[in-house]
Amino acid sequence: MNSNTDTLRLNLEDKPILRVAGAFDAMSAKLVELHGFDAIWAGSFSISATHAVPDASILTMSEFFDAASNMAEACQIPVIADCDTGYGGPINVRHLVKKYENAGVAAVCMEDKTFPKENSLLENGRNELISEKEFVAKIISAKEQKQDKNFMIIARIEALISGAGMNEALKRATSYEKAGADAILIHSKKKTPEEVFEFADLWKGNVPIVVIPTTYGSVKIDDIISHKIKMVIYANQTLRAAHASMSRVLEQMINSNSLSEVKEEISSMEDIFHLQEMFNIQEKEKEIENELKKLGYIG
Ligand code: SPV
Ligand code: MG
Numbered sequence: 001m002n003s004n005t006d007t008l009r010l011n012l013e014d015k016p017i018l019r020v021a022g023a024f025d026a027m028s029a030k031l032v033e034l035h036g037f038d039a040i041w042a043g044s045f046s047i048s049a050t051h052a053v054p055d056a057s058i059l060t061m062s063e064f065f066d067a068a069s070n071m072a073e074a075c076q077i078p079v080i081a082d083c084d085t086g087y088g089g090p091i092n093v094r095h096l097v098k099k100y101e102n103a104g105v106a107a108v109c110m111e112d113k114t115f116p117k118e119n120s121l122l123e124n125g126r127n128e129l130i131s132e133k134e135f136v137a138k139i140i141s142a143k144e145q146k147q148d149k150n151f152m153i154i155a156r157i158e159a160l161i162s163g164a165g166m167n168e169a170l171k172r173a174t175s176y177e178k179a180g181a182d183a184i185l186i187h188s189k190k191k192t193p194e195e196v197f198e199f200a201d202l203w204k205g206n207v208p209i210v211v212i213p214t215t216y217g218s219v220k221i222d223d224i225i226s227h228k229i230k231m232v233i234y235a236n237q238t239l240r241a242a243h244a245s246m247s248r249v250l251e252q253m254i255n256s257n258s259l260s261e262v263k264e265e266i267s268s269m270e271d272i273f274h275l276q277e278m279f280n281i282q283e284k285e286k287e288i289e290n291e292l293k294k295l296g297y298i299g
Pocket of ligand 1: 055214235
C-alpha cells in the first residue's frame with residue numbers, strides 16, 4: 001500500500017482545498033514539500049523545459065517517468081504525474097499506470113487531446129480532442145490496471161481549451177466519471193476564472209474538480225473554494241522562477257570581474273547541503289564508526 005495515495009484521498013476529504021505546486025526534478029519537488037504544499041505536480045511543460053525541448057510530446061514516457069519517480073523517491077508528500085495524453089492508446093495507459101503506481105506516484109493525469117499534443121497555453125496552438133469513446137477507453141484501461149483503490153486517475157478535459165464548449169466539457173466530465181475517473185481537471189486558458197466557475201457550478205458529479213489557474217492567476221483561493229473546487233495546481237511557477245533567477249545570475253557573472261559583484265540573491269552552500277542531507281551523511285558515518293568500534297575493528 002502506498003500511503004501517499006491514502007494521504008491524497010484523505011486530504012481531499014478533509015481539507016477545503018489542496019494546494020499543489022509544480023516541480024521539474026527532485027530538488028524542486030523537495031522545495032515544494034518543504035514549503036508546505038499538499039502535493040507535487042510533475043508537469044510536462046516544466047519537465048520538457050528542463051530538457052530544452054517543446055512541451056509537445058517530444059519526450060517519451062521514460063523521461064517523464066524518471067523525473068516523476070525521482071520526485072516520489074525524494075519526497076514524502078504525494079506526487080501527481082502529468083502524463084499528457086497517456087503516451088498512446090489504452091494499452092500504453094495500462095503500462096504507464098503500472099510503472100507510476102509501482103514508483104510510489106499517487107496520481108496520474110491524462111488529457112483528452114490527440115497525440116502528439118501541444119501545450120494548452122501556446123498561442124494558436126493545436127488543441128484537437130480525441131473522441132469521448134477513445135478517452136473513456138483510456139480511463140477504463142487505467143482503472144483496470146491500478147492495484148491500489150486510492151491511486152487516482154485524473155481525467156483532464158480540454159473542451160474549453162479547444163473551443164468545443166461548456167456542454168461538451170460537462171458531457172465528457174459525466175462520461176469520464178462514469179468510466180472510473182477519480183477527479184476531473186477542467187482546464188482553461190481564459191484570463192478570468194468565469195468559465196471554470198461556470199463548469200464547477202453546473203457540474204453534478206461526485207468526484208473532485210481540479211484547476212490550473214496559470215492564465216487567470218489573479219483568482220483568489222477563497223473564490224476557488226466557494227465554487228467547490230478541491231484542488232488548485234500552480235503548475236509552472238517554480239520552473240519560471242528558476243529560469244529567471246539563473247538568467248539574472250549568469251548575466252551578472254558574465255559582466256563581472258569578481259563573484260562578489262553578483263548582487264542576485266543565491267542560496268548558500270549550506271542551504272543546498274540541507275536539501276541534499278549532506279549533514280545526515282556525517283551522522284550516519286559516525287554511527288557506522290561506533291558500530292565498527294563495538295565490533296573491535298577500530299581501537
Ligand atoms: C503542465 O504544467 O505541463 C500542464 C499545465 O499540463 S499547462 O501548461 O497549462 O498545459
Ligand atoms: Mg502538461
